[in-house]
Amino acid sequence: MKREVINIIKIGGKTIDHEEKLDRFLNSFSRVPGQKILIHGGGILANQIGEKMGVVTKFHEGRRITNAETLELVTMVYGGLINKKIVAKLQSQNVNAIGLSGADANLLTAEKRVVKTIDYGFAGDIQKVNNDLLQNLLSQNLTPVICxxxxxxxxxLLNTNGDTIAMTIACALQSQFEVNLWLCFDKKGVLLDIKDEESIIPQLNPSTYAELLSKSLIHEGMKPKLENAFRALESGVSKIRIGSADDIDLAIANEKTGTLICA
Amino acid sequence: MKREVINIIKIGGKTIDHEEKLDRFLNSFSRVPGQKILIHGGGILANQIGEKMGVVTKFHEGRRITNAETLELVTMVYGGLINKKIVAKLQSQNVNAIGLSGADANLLTAEKRVVKTIDYGFAGDIQKVNNDLLQNLLSQNLTPVICxxxxxxxxxLLNTNGDTIAMTIACALQSQFEVNLWLCFDKKGVLLDIKDEESIIPQLNPSTYAELLSKSLIHEGMKPKLENAFRALESGVSKIRIGSADDIDLAIANEKTGTLICA
Known part of the structure; x- marks a missing residue:
């Protein structure tokens, strides 16, 4: 039996930070046929607003350390400003978007990360996805927009990496849907040489990834994204691509852009 | 045929501003039986955060004038910080809360207020309530928490008065439900003498209200709330009360608190 396709798309900070880029992406996203879910990150906007408010955010290996002040900041910026702006824009393009945090309707339950060497503060590791809710919303032709x-x-409340949310939701839905997971960022794909925007690796499987890792050819900042991608692969997600948020509709149509993660 | 009862409760800034007060209210709210909707305002938190960010908010007759900066501020604070905090707290008390702005799932469509003498900026006058959505969510035992x-x-996005949202939703649902509308604030009811907290007017009908108005016995700040209450009355909302957010579960049980708005 042919299962229904769902596109789960994660966009990052660089797409959100520029109004024009965001508009172009949302325009593209609105043309993606069938059921879809959008997960967004935060980007420099939270840092900029935090600076104005005197909130200093620390990072460890690209991951935000979330103290109480930072949690309030990201709850405001991700859950309020960015999420509602995206929802309103999608509504204007006939996408019946509904903005959600993991707390809403108990969508994503997480556990505060256990302190080992680094205390990430109010960082949440996902324990459970409310599958019934997502399917219910999707069956009403609603498009979840998740912060x-x-x-x-x-x-x-807890702060959870957007890529990880996208991956976890992809894994949770893969038994009911043919899931396409798109982890978008500001590059056209995983690059072999970070200084060469065109050095896109067309596909990666666990062994080629291990090989590149052993040769230190994977940029530090890419590792969490790739780990998420390979975890989705292990869980049976049909298609996983890492690439640019630009022209996502074209990418979905011909599927020949970015880096394909495959077995 | 006896229709199902729904309690629509609006809380204001004074309840939200104090963590302890908010916790007590949410505890009380979690015990309200049956279907329910919570609408929250913003309070001084938005002003405090605005101050930190250097956003100056102007008011006219108690109503906020919403310029572009202020709109971003209230979207963050109301839609993000306050809304998600309330939702997470209710979830912990077994209320399956879902936070919504009017943009989410197209819940509330509004029109930017036409400029007459005062330009309220991005202030929205509600045009349409998405009744089907609300009924759908309620039928899934979800409790909408609306910013x-x-x-x-x-x-x-537009900024709309919380009392007006509560009133409009009450009016929209009154054909399907027996609606109890509670417009809560920091007083125990409408006061005859603003300096005497115990001078609660037990009930007001259109003619007693007109009489008090003509004698200038209604405090300026109370007028918008009372106008909303009387508009709900005209639309056939079963019960409307103006009173304190404290012990709302007990208040709902005995219905003898605050000011009753009646025909």
């Missing part, structure tokens, strides 16, 4: 905020079910 | 942000359907 990277989760909760622990005990009243605490 | 005072609407949209115009053309991509523009």
């Amino acid at each position: 990277p905020i989760t909760h622990d079910g005990k009243g605490q | 005072p942000i609407t949209h115009d359907g053309k991509g523009q």
Whole structure:
């Protein structure tokens, strides 16, 4: 039996930071046929607003360290400003978008990350995806627009990486859907040489990835994204691509852009 | 045929501004039986964060004048920080809350207020409530938690008074439900003497209200709230009360608190 296709698309900061880029992406996204879910990150906007407010954010290996002040900041910026702006823009393009955090309707339950060497503060590791809710919303032709905020079910909001949310939702839905997962960022794909924008690796499987890793040819900042991609692959997600958010509709139509993650 | 009861409760800034007060209210709210909707305002939190960010907000007759900067501020604070905090807290108390702005799933379409003498900026006057959506969510035992942000359907978010949202939703649902509308604030009811907290007017009908108005016995700040209450009355909303957010579950049980708005 042919299962229904769902496109799960994650966009990052660089797409969100520029109004024009975001508009172009949302325009493209609105043309993606069938069921779809958008997950967005935050980008420099949270940092800029944080600076104005005097909130200083620390990072460790590209991951934000979330103290109480930073959690309030990202809840405001991701859950409020960015999420509602995206939803309103999509509504104007006939996409019946509904903005959600992980707390809303108990979409994503997470656990505060256990402190090992680094205390990530209010960082949440996802424990459970509310599959029934997602399927229910999708069956009503709603398009979930998900911000990277989760909760622990005990009243605490948590900050969770957007790529990880996209991956986890892809894994959760893959038993019911043929899932296409798109992890978009500001490059056209995983680059062999970070200084050469055209050095896109067309496909990566676990062994070629391991090989590149062993030769230190994978940029540090790419590792979390690739780890998420390979975890989705292991869970049976049909198609996973890492690439640019530009012209996502064309990418979905011909599927020959970016880096394909395959077995 | 006996229709199902729904309690629509609006809380204002004073309840939100104090963590302890908010917790007590949400605790109380979680015990309200049956279907329910919570609408929240913003309070001084938006002003405080605005101050930190250097955003100056102007008011006219208690209503915020929303320029572009202020709109971003309230979208962040109302739609993000306050809304998600409330949702997470309710989730921890077994209320399956879902936070929504008017843009989400096209819940509330509004029109940018036409400039007469005062330019309210990005202030939205509600045109349409998405009744089907609300009924659908309620039928799934979800509790909508609505922030005072609407949209115009053309991509523009707008700022709308929370009391007005509560009233409009009450009116929209009154044909399907027996609606109890609670407009809560920091007083125990409409006061005859603003300096005497115990001078609660037990009930007001259009003619007693007109009489008090003519004698200038209605405080300026109370007028918008009362106008909303009387508009709900005209639309056939079953019960409307103006009173304190404290112990709302007990208030709903005995219905003898605050000011009853009646025909």
